[in-house]
Amino acid sequence: MSVKGKTALITGASSGIGFELSRIFAKNGYDLVLVSQNEGNLNKAVSKLREQNGSTRITHLPVDLSQLSSAQEIYSFIKEKSIQVDVLINNAGIQVYGNFHETILEDNVQLMYVNMFTLTKLTRLFLDDMVKRRDGKILNLASTGAFQPCPLNAVYCASKAFVLHFSEGIAEELRGSGVTVTALCPGATRTNFAKRAKIEDTRMFSRSLMDAGKVAEIGYSALMKGKAVAVAGIGNKLMTESIRLSPRSIVTKLGRQLMIRTKSF
Template sequence: MSEGKRQKTALITGASSGIGYQLAHIFARNHYNLVLVDKKEEKLNEMAEEFPQKFGIFVKNLVKDLSIPTSPVEIFDELQQASIVVDVLVNNAGFGTYGVFAETDLNAELKMLQVNIVTLTHLTKLFLKPMVAQGYGKILNVASVAAFQPGPLMAVYFATKAYVLSFSEAIANELEGSGVTVTALCPGPTATAFQQSAAMEDSKISSVNRMMDTERVARIGYSSLMANKTVVVPGLRNKILAESVRFTPRKLVTKVVKSMHELKKN
């Protein structure tokens, strides 16, 4: 069938919660079949039961720990064997760690590098070639406003998001005219379980009550992906932050970011 008539499929990593969960809802409402990837099997099973009944789509669950290096190939091979064509790849999975780098847990940071950078790159490499071959495809990489500046007390996390942004912009340029587009979604602080998983609930930035909600971030990400935008920063305050660092001395930017991440004083 032609690309216009075949019901398209979106693969979403980190699909069980937060922005990934909201993106899954949006794609489902827009009649995309779904491949949902996460290590939380129970939540994926709930979605696989709910979504087909509610939206009339097909859902395939893949329970994978994306910190395991073999996961991307396993995902790709399973979908190849099932003859499932992925038209949209959403690299949403990611997490952060918090604390002074000299004291933070190395194993956690190595897993973060694997998920935030290596797995994202590996999945993109695997699914991009078939997209180029069919002359159509979309990739949404979830970066962060963290990508625009260094992040003391979250040094590795900020660096991973800088990679995602740079990588996305570069391959977006390479793919011009191919029918495949790449979008980097760069949200600011968002009301998810991120702060809790990063053990930074008591930091100043986590106490800010103006965090964007996940549904709004997902809507902006989806519409920007469909509009073939390369970089999107949801929210006016976040746009100003991302732009202002270009005109501010790097040392000052770093100090400001550190002050935002410091623990609240009792």
């Protein structure tokens, strides 16, 4: 589906799923507003996208989404540039690994800001304009972790459960408004995310990983169809369905086994 003259705003766009989504939107004729904390990586991503899609108009903005003012900063920037955002992609996310009582409190607070608070604020700010136009799409990155509590990953999975439930709730509220909201739920994916979170040696990431490009394609397709929830991959779909039917005590034990480092065995 090729669309000319529309703009997609993508957070966490400098690598991984965010970059692959940027590539897909550019290929389909969208102009881009790309947001990422790392200005150097963001500039590299913009250069790559311009090489691949020379006609794509790309605006980029380095912003730390863990800051209280970041959502308003992005929205004000968009208004100053007179850009109409037709698609909002809340892709940025961070993770804190380990027993909660042993992790740094501020790291968890920053995670909550990036994964939940800034996502919610951006959604609210841009949703007003979309509802007034009766046209718009929002894609929020949740996770298969959203379906279960997970020891050693407790705050992250709780934050993604918020993203999933929040997205499903407002998707129903917006039914018939011309605006759709989709929650994309990938499992372990081949990106730099695990390296940055220092969880490459967990059992979850030592097995076969999905390709970031494939996850992005699944997310893009679900968004264009207006689906409320998209779980990426057959194996992940089966896992999330089995979680619904399993006793919670078993779910948490299995979650812990997946997050334990392989060197512990």
